[in-house]
Amino acid sequence: MPPAPVLETHGLTVRFGGHVAVDAVTCAFAPGELVAIVGPNGAGKTTYFNLISGQIPASAGTVMLAGRDITRASASSRTRAGLGRAFQLTNLFPNLTVRENVRLACQARLGRGFRLFSLASDDRELTAEAEAILARVRLASLAGQTVAALSHGDQRKLEVAILIALDPLVYMFDEPTAGMSADEAPVVLDLIAELKADAGRAILLVEHKMDVIGKLADRIIVLHNGALAADGEPAEVIASDVVQEAYLGRDLTEPAPEPAPEPTPESTGETPHV
Numbered sequence: 001m002p003p004a005p006v007l008e009t010h011g012l013t014v015r016f017g018g019h020v021a022v023d024a025v026t027c028a029f030a031p032g033e034l035v036a037i038v039g040p041n042g043a044g045k046t047t048y049f050n051l052i053s054g055q056i057p058a059s060a061g062t063v064m065l066a067g068r069d070i071t072r073a074s075a076s077s078r079t080r081a082g083l084g085r086a087f088q089l090t091n092l093f094p095n096l097t098v099r100e101n102v103r104l105a106c107q108a109r110l111g112r113g114f115r116l117f118s119l120a121s122d123d124r125e126l127t128a129e130a131e132a133i134l135a136r137v138r139l140a141s142l143a144g145q146t147v148a149a150l151s152h153g154d155q156r157k158l159e160v161a162i163l164i165a166l167d168p169l170v171y172m173f174d175e176p177t178a179g180m181s182a183d184e185a186p187v188v189l190d191l192i193a194e195l196k197a198d199a200g201r202a203i204l205l206v207e208h209k210m211d212v213i214g215k216l217a218d219r220i221i222v223l224h225n226g227a228l229a230a231d232g233e234p235a236e237v238i239a240s241d242v243v244q245e246a247y248l249g250r251d252l253t254e255p256a257p258e259p260a261p262e263p264t265p266e267s268t269g270e271t272p273h274v
């Protein structure tokens with residue numbers, strides 16, 4: 001029997017004025033599964049993420065985390081309940097060191113809130129944990145640097161470290177390698193692959209790059225005009241009409257173009273229209 005879903009959306013919908021940006025999306029995500037969310041620009045992927053993580057309220061539908069209805073919960077209480085979203089660097093403290101950023105996340109997970117000063121014994125324990133996580137994300141040598149001094153790629157790695165420290169039930173990444181150099185991106189993708197290998201966490205990944213998706217995803221869902229257009233095994237979904245249309249620009253509502261007619265003696269002088 002497949003494991004019970006850790007995250008579910010039922011009929012999740014948001015309207016902006018007359019525009020339905022996310023349209024009755026019903027989907028479930030299981031522990032240990034990496035699901036890529038794809039679709040053309042404006043399809044509703046980021047808005048779907050915002051509805052799940054609580055950045056915007058739903059117009060209709062529900063979000064369930066580990067069987068609990070969190071539809072009306074604030075973003076911060078969703079984080080405490082186990083939703084871990086990478087926020088494109090907005091959840092870093094730029095003037096603190098790399099180590100302090102991760103320590104604060106460890107503290108937050110332990111329910112001690114964000115405190116810079118704590119008991120000496122706690123302090124040693126938290127520092128050791130933070131350093132172990134930093135080694136995992138290949139940032140150990142930069143532990144004492146302030147965040148503001150890091151490269152963009154290292155800041156993205158730190159974000160993954162902070163999520164690991166929070167130990168969420170569900171990891172959410174929205175284009176995690178955007179803006180990274182060619183040598184930095186594989187490190188973050190390897191980290192995500194390692195998270196996938198770790199027991200029992202669901203990973204949601206919004207991504208445009210098909211090679212990344214092909215390598216990491218167990219399943220792909222496709223959003224199109226806000227609605228769920230496909231959901232299945234990567235190979236099957238990539239070959240589907242809806243993905244071919246979205247990524248190769250073929251408009252499936254139009255009939256296939258007729259092959260250009262062979263020039264005939266009657267069409268003298270006319271160039272065939274291709």
Ligand SMILES: Nc1ncnc2c1ncn2[C@@H]1O[C@H](COP(=O)(O)OP(=O)(O)OP(=O)(O)O)[C@@H](O)[C@H]1O
Pocket residue numbers: 016021039040041042043044045046047048
């Ligand atoms: N706060 C908002 N107010 C009004 N319209 C919005 C708002 N947020 C998103 N939209 C609209 O909802 C639609 C979905 O946008 P969204 O950013 O979720 O798409 P996306 O699939 O993530 O696109 P991209 O791949 O370009 O990031 C778009 O038409 C967008 O303009």
